[in-house]
Amino acid sequence: MKLPDKFIEKYRNLLGQEADDFFATFDQEAVSGFRVNPLKNTQHVFEDPIPNTPWGHYGKISGKSPEHVSGLVYSQEPAAQMVAQVAATSEHMRVLDLAAAPGGKSTHLLSYMNNTGVLVSNEISNKRSKILVENVERFGAKNVVVTNESSDRLAKVFKEYFDLIVFDGPCSGEGMFRKDPQATQYWHEGYPAECASLQKEILEEAMKMLAFGGTLVYSTCTWSPEENEGVVNWLLSEYDYLELLPIEKINGMAEGINMPEVARMYPHRFKGEGQFVAKLHDTREPAHRKVKPVKSNLTKDQLNLWQDFAKKHLKVELKGLLQTFGDNLYLLPEGLPDLGKLKIARNGLHLGTFKKNRFEPSFAFGLALSPNDVEQFVEIDIEQFKVYVTGNVINLEKPLQNGWYLVSVNGNGIGFAKVTGNILKNYFPKGLRFNP
Numbered sequence: 320m321k322l323p324d325k326f327i328e329k330y331r332n333l334l335g336q337e338a339d340d341f342f343a344t345f346d347q348e349a350v351s352g353f354r355v356n357p358l359k360n361t362q363h364v365f366e367d368p369i370p371n372t373p374w375g376h377y378g379k380i381s382g383k384s385p386e387h388v389s390g391l392v393y394s395q396e397p398a399a400q401m402v403a404q405v406a407a408t409s410e411h412m413r414v415l416d417l418a419a420a421p422g423g424k425s426t427h428l429l430s431y432m433n434n435t436g437v438l439v440s441n442e443i444s445n446k447r448s449k450i451l452v453e454n455v456e457r458f459g460a461k462n463v464v465v466t467n468e469s470s471d472r473l474a475k476v477f478k479e480y481f482d483l484i485v486f487d488g489p490c491s492g493e494g495m496f497r498k499d500p501q502a503t504q505y506w507h508e509g510y511p512a513e514c515a516s517l518q519k520e521i522l523e524e525a526m527k528m529l530a531f532g533g534t535l536v537y538s539t540c541t542w543s544p545e546e547n548e549g550v551v552n553w554l555l556s557e558y559d560y561l562e563l564l565p566i567e568k569i570n571g572m573a574e575g576i577n578m579p580e581v582a583r584m585y586p587h588r589f590k591g592e593g594q595f596v597a598k599l600h601d602t603r604e605p606a607h608r609k610v611k612p613v614k615s616n617l618t619k620d621q622l623n624l625w626q627d628f629a630k631k632h633l634k635v636e637l638k639g640l641l642q643t644f645g646d647n648l649y650l651l652p653e654g655l656p657d658l659g660k661l662k663i664a665r666n667g668l669h670l671g672t673f674k675k676n677r678f679e680p681s682f683a684f685g686l687a688l689s690p691n692d693v694e695q696f697v698e699i700d701i702e703q704f705k706v707y708v709t710g711n712v713i714n715l716e717k718p719l720q721n722g723w724y725l726v727s728v729n730g731n732g733i734g735f736a737k738v739t740g741n742i743l744k745n746y747f748p749k750g751l752r753f754n755p
Contacts, residue, residue, distance in 0.1 A: 398591030422454030494593015532605030
């Protein structure tokens with residue numbers, strides 16, 4: 320790979336005797352990885368686990384496989400997986416993923432939260448926020464809202480709200496050169512400093528949203544010390560109540576430059592791409608946070624239709640706030656402030672749509688359920704799966720009672736569909752259909 324001359328000069332000076340090994344990796348194949356989703360029913364044994372991780376594996380998963388379509392796996396390279404693992408989310412937390420697209424870190428954070436608490440997953444780019452929504456929905460979590468906002472507008476709504484903020488900042492992207500060689504074309508000597516300046520602007524707003532006693536995880540996919548350690552030093556000087564926490568160095572992680580607490584991932588040491596991560600703790604005494612409760616806006620008729628559907632079809636009780644937007648019904652995590660002034664890309668879990676005298680469940684709702692959660696389901700095999708994702712109906716061996724059924728493959732839901740006799744009608748979204 321042809322690398323910029325100034326980049327070579329910079330990292331020869333920084334890495335010294337390790338520089339030749341570092342540069343040799345750019346002519347090697349990028350490392351792929353994926354995570355298994357603990358919110359799903361795992362009915363598959365995956366090989367080649369990433370050491371010291373709960374769900375990580377080396378390798379690739381086809382986007383046309385049942386494992387991917389049902390959200391059982393999420394593709395994410397190994398170094399990027401370290402960010403949410405360092406964040407160590409726990410249940411019932413209020414969490415913000417500030418620059419979330421395409422969704423790797425958000426879905427990983429959700430893995431630890433086990434459908435409790437709330438995750439606000441934000442992406443300022445409208446186009447990228449749509450990809451984020453798709454990936455979050457496939458993952459099947461019930462406790463996430465996707466916003467499409469700038470950090471300053473978020474800060475006006477979420478003042479001192481979040482127990483944990485993860486900020487994977489817009490950066491010079493040096494750690495992605497091997498995966499995306501085109502990234503070398505826009506790199507120049509002053510680019511890291513420009514990115515560091517932008518990161519600081521966003522972090523100033525992020526700090527307004529961090530609760531007393533909360534945690535900030537700052538990461539990039541670059542090795543540039545002008546960003547990375549430079550931004551961490553800036554945070555520590557600007558916010559004297561922040562404390563830098565040590566990160567356990569696993570799988571070949573390296574210490575930071577004159578900063579042993581942080582972690583760097585170099586491809587000649589760590590089996591993955593480039594990444595930097597730091598963890599900072601707010602040492603101020605936690606304060607009680609009052610959030611004005613938001614009320615449900617369902618009409619009596621809508622509530623009756625939903626309750627009738629839930630009573631007939633669900634074995635589980637859904638916890639959260641029911642809200643309608645137009646004819647669409649959503650389940651929002653509890654404890655959120657009023658989001659009316661924000662651009663919302665996914666307002667909680669889309670449960671379905673109210674139509675004339677009936678409720679019709681959504682595809683996203685079906686992805687969030689397993690056969691254990693419903694009264695009626697149809698388990699399809701791999702050959703039937705290949706038919707279903709093309710948009711065709713499935714002929715069942717035996718006729719079933721007419722009505723809504725969860726469609727399941729390998730024990731995981733891929734949406735609801737209606738059965739009429741021995742015909743399983745196709746409700747797989749047209750925009751997601753493909754030929755296996």
